[in-house]
Amino acid sequence: MEKVLLIIIALSGLSAVSSHAERQYHFVYEAKNMSEAQRYCREKHTDLATVDSMEVVKLLNDMLDPNKLGEHGNIYRVWIGLYDDLDSWKWSMSDTSFFKPRETKFKQWASGEPNNEYSGEHCTDIRSNDGLWNDRRCAARINAVCLDVRGPNATFVLIESAMNWTEAQSYCREHHTDLASVRNLTENQQIVELLPPGIYWIGLYRDSWKWSDGSSSPFRYWAGGEPNNRNYNEACVAAAFHNSGKWKDADCGLRKHFICYKSVVPVSMQVIKVRVQKPNGVDLNDPAFLAAMLVEAKKNLRAQGLDDNVQVAWRKQPDGQVFHKEEEEKKKRDEL
Template identity: 35%
Template sequence: MAQTLYFPLLLITLCSISECVQRQYHFINERKNWTEAQRYCREKYTDLATVDNMNDMIQLNKSLNYGFVENIWIGLHKTSVYKWHWSSGDPVSFLNWASGDTVYSDQCTVMNNGQWIDEACNNSRIFICNSTSTGLVFADQMMTWRAAQSYCRQNQIDLVTVKNQNENQQLEKFINDRNSSGSEVWIGLFSDPWQWSDQSDSSFRYWADNFKDYGTCAAIQPSKQGKWGDYFSVYNQLPFVCHEDKLIVIQQNLSWSEALRYCRQNHVDLVSVQSVEMQYKVMNVVKLASTEAVWLGLRHSCALGIWFWVSGQTVCYQNWAPGNGTSEEDCEPTVRSGAVQSGGNQTWISRPETDRLNFICRNSSE
């Protein structure tokens, strides 16, 4: 007998601007060295805590018992490999060095005449912040890179990110119109050897002002308003924070309807992607898939001629690949559903709902 899947008849028409938190955090009040804490988290949950942004940090803080001043392990540890990161957490997909820079140490990045130069992060430069309300903000103050990062996070959003050549040219013009001295300007690109235990690409860092980069593993410091310090994993026995993923890739090849039913029976639902932040979280997990595309909780209504999420919301934030996601989908011979590509730019595509793909479930009702 055919089974019918019921969807909300009333679609929420307002766009959600709140971030969906990818992880649930669990504070473990047992003292272990970092390696022992990592083993415990991997056995009981997913891994030692990963933090993608300040929203994650706020959620993590809610899980903590700050009734004492002991430091608390998280999942960040030092490796021997240096990589470039954006302070905002955006993936590094574009570089514009004045020369072929290869990173061997902690460095930060200035822009000069549209080209990028790496230099010591402790140098003092003027800088550019990015704000969701006002766009680019020119900060005509001399600060170290880390102080500039803190200033931007407190007053705007973060140090500016540059994703492509067009944005680089726009930023160059913005700087030239305001920077009469021609001084070099900090942007949000930095390098470090730190890596999350779960291999996440997250470049979020929340180091305290006294951070010296001598230790091997990171810990939250309650005495420093929850900012992080670095400590030696072997010599310190600390409580710690684990995380449990709120998104999970199911490596089974099912039709969209079967995937929806699986998620609702075994987890909460197929994932809805209602913000660029949630898209980044999907991008983090979709690389684990074994199919070239992965089902999302995205569905096309032939009767209404619209796309909607199974959570009941219309599609406000969009990340469609060119030629996909139109309101005039061909509903014959089958209804169309939405998937995210597991490679390339990981944009969304329209597929017949009978295709058999991996899919992403969410473990939280948030």
Template identity: 35%
Template sequence: MQWSLFVLILMGQCSFFTCHLYEYHFIQEEKSWDDAQSYCREHYTDLATVSNMRDMKRLTNPSKNKDAWIGLHSMWHWSLVELKKSETEWMDGQPSINTDENCAVIRAQQWHDCTCNHDFEFICYDEPKQMCHCIDNAKNWRQAQSYCREHHTDLVNKNLWIVLFGDTWGWSDGKNFSFRHWEHSFKDEATKTCATTTPNGKWSSDTCTNKKPFYCYDDKVILIKESKTWDEALDHCRANHRDLVSITDRHQQRWVQEKAEMADTEFVWLGMRYTCTLDLWFWVIDRLVCYDNWAPQEMAECGMAAVMKRDGEWYKKADNEKFNFICVK
């Protein structure tokens, strides 16, 4: 009877418990987007990333609904990942904001954007030999990139097809969240490449050098790239942070998965363990598992604790195995 009452009480906690794995901070001081990004990275984690409508409600409230920078910006990427090139050589009026013109080409020594399916000659770069190779067989951008990566290193950065390509809007912290909350009247403009909230709580964009207040976020989730047993991981998190991470809904699942993808081990420990006495999985925060993302055919066993694979699915592992782990502050 006592055990039954205990379980019922715990089950009742499922609907009342909310844990935020990141916090938003409104900064009233007005800065350009770049300066706001630097401030957030110095004092918190980064400019605010927004993954869903629940985040939007947490981010904005009536007292703060004004134009304020968030971490979304329009950007062009270098195909050669290691290339860090800050200076630009765009022709006046380029790049134009056009969803079909996401690749760059050299014309008259200046950069132009164009659709990626045009066929142009191109030049590959061979990094070990530090040599360029002219390819007179015209290909579209993707074909040219594939050819250069297969036969050399990558597209060269300054001739015909170049390594630069557009990826429209992305988050300052590099997260892949696709959530957007644009105004109905929003239109991309070449000079307005940084996103801002508006007084009605939706988003627009503005010139990045304009000064506005801004939103930072502080990430409470920490990936520890040390391999420990589950008990050792729990002790480490409680001694240095707050606890091993618990996941209570799909939004937290996605946030934690972003961290797990960067682990050095195939799996990372979560703050969940199986108790044989009650035949139940429990989070270390003393909550039952009301949300789960178990891989198929994962069955509970004594002496087991939960791990997340890099793809986000949960598995059971013997608690004396050693993996990276995720703490929460």
């Protein structure tokens, strides 16, 4: 039996191809509100742009064609996929068994609340005079109400020590169970009866800025003083390209140009050298034999943990053959 060498550089070989998701950005020079822009991007591409690094910021700055922005107001400001999820309130208490169905939805907001009036009002206080709730900046320093849980029963504990919301949460978790979670009107009244006049932290808070495509990137590129919710309803984000692409919160109903992205799958090729021993009576260049070997090769790659996106193929040499005898290949290389 003869040994043959499968050369996989420029001559011939077996190629393994794998993929990694990347993004291709597209400026759309049509004025739309945020919802319209999102719908357009999802229909034509993948979604509104997720900007998760300075490299992407620089890329977008280079891509912008200022001559196409036109006169649609707020010139050079275009929608990206970041938005303020105003309805993402949840309880600090993470044990879901504490809540019966629909109890997590109980809210006792004061009229007009939550309004995010000063931007960043992501935490909740309770007023002692009427038991109604307000959203408040989490950095405010006020007293708090903790929760002690014993089986299905909840006991509320007043903490008369001014702390920001995060400090209050840590204190309650260390000394009790958590910041107060309020499941119903009865428990809300129990807290009111406990409190001296004033306002107090409870455990309701919300996740703030989120990406339209669900990405979890924490990267932010706010302009100075932003986000400021200046008009009390600025829950969407535009990149200001007259200011290096820095971000500004804005009313989602405004009509602006926007940036979409499309997921692309780049192809990378791995070259593998193989040496096989020729079985008696087998033509190694027979198409049926080559196809059978590819099936086995893909099985081996899958066993090594590679997914089904991997493709394998033979690369033919200039004479149209895949395999040559090893000594012939050596002679060819020596002659070069």
